[in-house]
Amino acid sequence: MSNNEVCDCLSRFKLLILQHSIFDIRYSILIYHMAGLSTRHLLGIKDLNPADIQLIFETADNFKTVLNRPIKKVPSLRDVTIANIFFENSTRTRLSFELAEKRLSADVVNFAASSSSVSKGETLIDTVNNILAMKVDMVVMRHPYAGAGIFLSKHVKAQIVNAGDGAHEHPTQALLDAFSIREKLGEVAGKKVVIVGDILHSRVALSNILCLKHLGAEVMVCGPTTLIPKYIGSLGVKVEHNLIKALNWCDVANMLRIQLERQDIKYFPSLREYTMLYGLNKQILDSLDKDIIVMHPGPINRGVEITSDVADSKQSIILDQVENGVAIRMAVLFLLAGQTP
Numbered sequence: 406m407s408n409n410e411v412c413d414c415l416s417r418f419k420l421l422i423l424q425h426s427i428f429d430i431r432y433s434i435l436i437y438h439m440a441g442l443s444t445r446h447l448l449g450i451k452d453l454n455p456a457d458i459q460l461i462f463e464t465a466d467n468f469k470t471v472l473n474r475p476i477k478k479v480p481s482l483r484d485v486t487i488a489n490i491f492f493e494n495s496t497r498t499r500l501s502f503e504l505a506e507k508r509l510s511a512d513v514v515n516f517a518a519s520s521s522s523v524s525k526g527e528t529l530i531d532t533v534n535n536i537l538a539m540k541v542d543m544v545v546m547r548h549p550y551a552g553a554g555i556f557l558s559k560h561v562k563a564q565i566v567n568a569g570d571g572a573h574e575h576p577t578q579a580l581l582d583a584f585s586i587r588e589k590l591g592e593v594a595g596k597k598v599v600i601v602g603d604i605l606h607s608r609v610a611l612s613n614i615l616c617l618k619h620l621g622a623e624v625m626v627c628g629p630t631t632l633i634p635k636y637i638g639s640l641g642v643k644v645e646h647n648l649i650k651a652l653n654w655c656d657v658a659n660m661l662r663i664q665l666e667r668q669d670i671k672y673f674p675s676l677r678e679y680t681m682l683y684g685l686n687k688q689i690l691d692s693l694d695k696d697i698i699v700m701h702p703g704p705i706n707r708g709v710e711i712t713s714d715v716a717d718s719k720q721s722i723i724l725d726q727v728e729n730g731v732a733i734r735m736a737v738l739f740l741l742a743g744q745t746p
């Protein structure tokens with residue numbers, strides 16, 4: 406399919422959504438089967454190529470238009486059943502996926518490990534196969550272990566979307582982060598993004614680095630030596646241990662939470678010392694030569710990695726990120742639904 410044909414398909418799809426037509430999902434899926442994603446599952450950004458990311462962004466642009474209308478629902482995933490299975494706590498990702506699925510008219514079932522038969526010793530594969538026996542088409546899964554989504558995709562028939570697997574990847578977070586930068590700055594290519602904090606334990610950091618590099622951004626990581634993995638240079642990112650130097654370099658600062666729940670040993674003397682060296686406050690922000698954009702994937706620990714006046718400042722796009730998460734997840738689910746086994 407040529408670029409012109411792809412553009413034509415996208416335009417027709419855009420028109421259908423904008424007119425709020427009750428169009429046949431099979432027609433749109435047929436279009437995207439021809440110009441679709443290169444992967445059947447979304448297990449990590451490493452499964453996507455730059456064209457996949459552009460397609461997700463253009464599809465999300467259209468869904469964002471839908472979300473800003475009085476009637477926010479389209480019939481795109483009518484007759485598709487999606488199970489959200491969360492083995493780890495979540496506020497944003499779980500609600501965002503559920504809203505995205507409902508806006509697309511999918512049938513949705515939710516599963517929280519804490520209140521399930523997992524606590525009676527059932528394995529992950531048995532749990533998911535039991536859910537799939539109830540005719541579920543897609544599984545959105547968050548799990549504390551890295552690689553859980555990859556493992557599942559090899560053992561069950563449903564399409565798997567990784568909603569965060571341990572310290573490995575959080576692909577939809579990276580997509581919504583890059584989409585928010587594109588929305589704010591016009592494009593991602595050529596922009597300088599610093600990711601600050603606990604890079605070692607962060608799935609958001611790894612997925613962001615892979616996504617931003619695909620899109621042509623320059624990426625730097627900043628934090629204490631103990632929280633920066635040794636292999637990080639091989640991903641093509643700069644490393645800076647001085648926060649002020651990093652902030653003066655960047656256009657965008659993505660401030661990460663310290664992942665205390667994944668830290669088995671002490672990586673720095675105290676949270677107070679961490680905040681003194683790596684916390685972003687208004688005084689630092691105002692001292693910079695330019696107005697940088699401040700991001701945070703959430704949940705925020707106010708007063709640790711970021712102060713309230715920065716989180717709530719005009720330079721912060723934290724709530725835009727959350728808003729964009731629904732459109733991005735709609736796009737991902739819609740495009741994956743068009744993939745064949």
Ligand code: CP
Binds near residue numbers: 495496499575702
């Ligand atoms: N950003 C993010 O993954 O937040 P939740 O843990 O609340 O889903």
